[in-house]
Amino acid sequence: xxxxxxxxxxxxxxxxxxxxxxCTYDTSDPSYGLFWYKQPSSGEMIFLIYQGSYDQQNATEGxxxxxxxxxxxxxxxVISASQLGDSAMYFxxxxxxxxxxxxxxxxxxxxxxxxx
Amino acid sequence: xxxxSQTPSNKVTEKGKYVELRCDPISGHTALYWYRQSLGQGPExxxxxxxxxxxxxxxxxNDRFFAVRPEGSxxxxxxxxxxxxxxxxxxxxxxxxxxxxxxxxxxxxxxxxLTVL
Numbered sequence: 001x002x003x004x005x006x007x008x009x010x011x012x013x014x015x016x017x018x019x020x021x022x023c024t025y026d027t028s029d030p031s032y033g034l035f036w037y038k039q040p041s042s043g044e045m046i047f048l049i050y051q052g053s054y055d056q057q058n059a060t061e062g063x064x065x066x067x068x069x070x071x072x073x074x075x076x077x078v079i080s081a082s083q084l085g086d087s088a089m090y091f092x093x094x095x096x097x098x099x100x101x102x103x104x105x106x107x108x109x110x111x112x113x114x115x116x
Numbered sequence: 117x118x119x120x121s122q123t124p125s126n127k128v129t130e131k132g133k134y135v136e137l138r139c140d141p142i143s144g145h146t147a148l149y150w151y152r153q154s155l156g157q158g159p160e161x162x163x164x165x166x167x168x169x170x171x172x173x174x175x176x177x178n179d180r181f182f183a184v185r186p187e188g189s190x191x192x193x194x195x196x197x198x199x200x201x202x203x204x205x206x207x208x209x210x211x212x213x214x215x216x217x218x219x220x221x222x223x224x225x226x227x228x229x230l231t232v233l
Contacts (some may be wrong), residue, residue: 091159101171101211
C-alpha cells in the first residue's frame with residue numbers, strides 16, 4: 001500500500017488564485033512528521049512546510065499553509081495568491097516515528113502550472 | 117551559508133562502468149541522506165549517515181551500490197558495474213541532526229543526473 005498518495009498528477013491555476021494540493025498518508029505510528037517540498041525544473045528539492053502529528057495547529061509559512069486533518073489522514077498544501085514562480089512539481093513526504101535519521105517517504109508528486 | 121552541493125551535475129557513462137557521485141552537505145550538518153529519483157516519481161531512500169557511519173543502508177538496491185563518508189562531512193555514492201536501470205537523478209540531503217522537528221528537516225542538493233548508456 002502506498003504510504004503517501006498524491007492523487008492529482010497536474011493542477012492548473014491562475015495567478016493570484018489560491019490552490020490546494022492533496023496528500024493523504026498511511027501510517028500506524030502515532031508519531032510522524034509531514035513535509036512538503038517544491039521541485040522546480042532545475043531539480044532541487046526546496047523545503048516548504050512541516051507538520052508534526054502532535055501539533056495542535058495547522059502549520060503556516062508565508063503563503064503556504066498545511067490543512068492537517070488527522071482523522072482523515074490528510075495533509076493538503078494550500079498556496080495562497082499563486083505566483084508564476086510557483087510553477088513546479090510538489091511532493092508530500094512523511095517521516096514515521098521519532099528515531100534519529102528516519103528517511104522520508106515521498107509521494108509521486110503533483111505538477112502545478114500557474115498562468116498569467 | 118551555502119546549501120548542499122553535488123557534483124557532477126550530470127554524468128553519462130556506459131553500461132558496466134564504475135561511477136562516483138559526490139555530496140557536500142551543509143556545514144555542521146551531521147545527518148546525510150542519499151535518495152534516488154526516477155523519472156515521474158518521488159525520491160526513494162537509499163542510505164543514511166549519522167557522522168561517519170552508515171546508520172541505515174536498507175534502501176540500497178543491491179551490492180553494486182556503496183556509499184562512504186570517511187570524515188563525517190563529504191559523502192561519495194559509488195556504483196559498480198552500472199546498468200541502464202541505474203539511470204536516475206541521485207539526490208543528497210543533509211539535516212542538522214536527529215530529534216526535534218525543525219532540526220530534522222532535510223535540505224536537498226540539486227542532484228546528479230546519471231545516464232547509463
